[in-house]
Structures are given as structure tokens and as C-alpha cells.
Amino acid sequence: xxxxxxxxxxxxxxxxxxxxxxxxxxxxxxxxxxxxxxxxxxxxxxxxxxxxxxxxxxxxxxxxxxxxxxxxxxxxxxxxxxxxxxxxxxxxxxxxxxxxxxxxxxxxxxxx
Amino acid sequence: xxxxxxxxxxxxxxxxxxxxxxxxxxxxxxxxxxxxxxxxxxxxxxxxxxxxxxxxxxxxxxxxxxxxxxxxxxxxxxxxxxxxxxxxxxxxxxxxxxxxxxxxxxxxxxxxx
Numbered sequence: 001x002x003x004x005x006x007x008x009x010x011x012x013x014x015x016x017x018x019x020x021x022x023x024x025x026x027x028x029x030x031x032x033x034x035x036x037x038x039x040x041x042x043x044x045x046x047x048x049x050x051x052x053x054x055x056x057x058x059x060x061x062x063x064x065x066x067x068x069x070x071x072x073x074x075x076x077x078x079x080x081x082x083x084x085x086x087x088x089x090x091x092x093x094x095x096x097x098x099x100x101x102x103x104x105x106x107x108x109x110x111x112x
Numbered sequence: 113x114x115x116x117x118x119x120x121x122x123x124x125x126x127x128x129x130x131x132x133x134x135x136x137x138x139x140x141x142x143x144x145x146x147x148x149x150x151x152x153x154x155x156x157x158x159x160x161x162x163x164x165x166x167x168x169x170x171x172x173x174x175x176x177x178x179x180x181x182x183x184x185x186x187x188x189x190x191x192x193x194x195x196x197x198x199x200x201x202x203x204x205x206x207x208x209x210x211x212x213x214x215x216x217x218x219x220x221x222x223x224x225x
Contacts (some may be wrong), residue, residue: 016216032211036216040114040219041218042216043116043202043204043215043216043217043219044155044202044204044216045215045216046214046215049211052207073116089154091155091157093210093211099157099160099168100145100155100157100169100214101145102147102154102155102156102157104152104153104154105154105155
């Protein structure tokens with residue numbers, strides 16, 4: 001039973017537009033969430049994170065929103081660039097521990 | 113600063129064999145975590161080592177084991193390989209674990225025939 005879900009396996013967006021990647025979780029004990037980006041043949045790289053005490057965190061073109069009541073978070077990329085084309089993983093941690101639970105990933109394609 | 117390195121990058125084994133994968137963390141990082149990535153299951157946490165001790169463990173059978181050395185380098189061992197063990201195995205290091213930023217290696221692609 002997946003505790004972290006990314007229901008869209010893929011997403012295509014035009015360059016310059018907004019990309020919105022969604023993530024849902026089932027365990028209300030998760031208290032820290034992260035987004036990773038992964039290119040083929042490379043390990044994931046950390047993008048942005050958010051603590052459960054916040055509802056928004058912004059870093060340049062990347063913003064993560066957290067809706068605790070809905071157990072939902074989203075990653076917004078504005079504006080989207082072709083170099084953003086990658087697989088994006090949502091991850092959650094419980095009790096600020098070390099067991100990262102990852103979602104299955106969403107493949108983002110930004111079309112020029 | 114050198115990144116996380118994993119060796120070998122590619123490995124082909126047959127069912128029943130055992131395999132050892134190696135991970136060298138970023139210098140100064142004491143936490144090393146291992147993950148299995150498969151198309152169907154995504155990234156799944158295997159275990160985390162800190163100061164030569166396994167600190168956390170995911171939901172994998174006992175055939176999957178690991179260790180960490182005093183220089184923080186870590187090895188992962190899989191015994192009695194099964195076809196379903198074919199996956200990309202990723203290692204990640206961080207300073208102390210927890211919410212510290214994790215840096216991933218490029219992974220070892222294991223194919224079990």
C-alpha cells in the first residue's frame with residue numbers, strides 16, 4: 001500500500017507555462033516533505049522541501065504548497081524550461097527521521 | 113568536492129548468486145542510505161547507516177544487508193538473487209541524516225538473469 005502517491009505518471013507542458021506536479025500521502029504522521037528531480041542515468045537531486053508547519057515554500061522558479069488537511073502537496077515550476085524535463089519524485093519523512101518514503105514519480109516533459 | 117560514487121555502475125548476475133555493491137559518500141558525510149528503484153515501485157528505502165550502525169531499515173527481506181566502515185563507505189549485499197531484484201540501486205549520503213539534504217550517487221544497475 002503506497003503511502004506516497006503521485007497519480008500522474010507523466011505530464012507535458014509548453015515552455016514558459018506553469019508545471020504543476022501533485023503528490024498525495026496517506027499517513028498524517030509525515031512531517032517533512034521533499035521534491036527530487038531525476039535525469040536518466042543520474043541519481044535524484046534535491047529540489048525543495050517543506051515542513052509540515054508551513055503551507056508554502058519558495059525557491060526561485062520552484063514553489064511547494066502543502067495542504068495538510070487534504071494530505072496533498074504540489075510542486076509548481078514557473079516558468080517551465082526544457083531543462084526541467086525529468087522525473088520528479090515526492091518524498092515524505094516521519095518524525096524528521098531517516099526513512100524517506102518516495103512516490104512513484106512523475107515524468108515531466110517541457111516542450112519547446 | 114567529489115560527489116557520491118557507486119561501484120560498479122552495471123552488474124549482471126544469475127539467480128541464486130550474491131552481489132555486493134559499494135558506495136563512497138561525500139567527504140564528511142556520516143549518513144549513508146540505500147534505495148532500490150524499479151519501474152513499478154519507484155524509489156524504495158532499503159536501510160540507512162550512521163557511524164557504522166544501521167539506524168533505520170525499510171521493508172525488505174533479510175537477503176538484503178549492508179554495512180558501513182569507519183571511513184563512512186558503505187556496502188550493500190544481496191544474497192540468493194531473484195529475478196525481481198533487477199533494479200537500479202541508489203546510495204545517498206548526508207551529513208547526519210534526518211532532514212539533512214541527501215546527495216545521491218549515479219546508482220548501480222543490477223540485472224539478474
